Amino acid sequence: MKLQKITPFLWFDHQAEEAAAFYRSVFPNSRPGPVVRNTGAGPGRAGDVLVVSFELEGMTFTALNGGPQFRFSEAVSFVVHCATQAEIDHYWEKLCEGGEPSQCGWLKDRFGLSWQIVPERFVELVNGGDEAVTGRVMQAMMQMTKFDIAALERAAAG
Template sequence: MTNEMYPCLWFDGQAKAAADYYCSIFKNSKILSENPVVVMFELNDNKFMGLNGGPQYQFTPATSFVVECDTQEEIDRYWEQLGKDGRYDRCGWLSDKFGVSWQIVPTALKSLMSEPGKAQRVMAALMKMTKLDIKALSEA
């Protein structure tokens, strides 16, 4: 028996538009299936369901998707593409034009935060940023 797990994103009639938008941003992405109610899609080989559920529920930053980036160029690209027509927030967080929250973070953040004596400086630098800057975090 397979217990596959994947998120279901509740949209107000925009599930297909959202799936197309996300597939245009992430590599190795595609629409798997669709009907008027549900769109199944993959982003970087991770499965998602988009549900046209109606207006009763909205996205909040309480749930977000973390995108780890190896380079500043990747951070810049995801930051600009996902944040376009959305809202930028502090500490690498943004909400896209559909209201879905994302955290665009450097892969190196884990190791920077685990260096003895450096975690506090890195966290202080991170708290002052909107889009994260790998060089500035590394130099903290």
């Protein structure tokens, strides 16, 4: 894997390998990367997985089995931009498995990592320059759990 300038580094208790496999199963354009095992010189038992690298949609991620000291919070999340409702439905369903849906396209996956599944059309509508359309679309979005592109379009039309 080519090193990118900035790499998201995800801290897990002991599920780094499981999480990397899960995320690779969700995103079709993914691949595994190197796995670093404990040598006995650091935390954990010799031979246990310490760090797992993986790639999703061309972006490298690193997952660490760092122990229970830190947990994910909504303060940091990943946004998945989707072109179609089918794509929204796919990512929503897969990432919500064992997780928890929230409002406005937000969810926590089964590891506690926050994601927002957002249609590209939403971004277009709220950045279109028409304040009335933006207001109606934002108001519609605030009523949603999972984004519904057709409902956003209806709101935009007034």
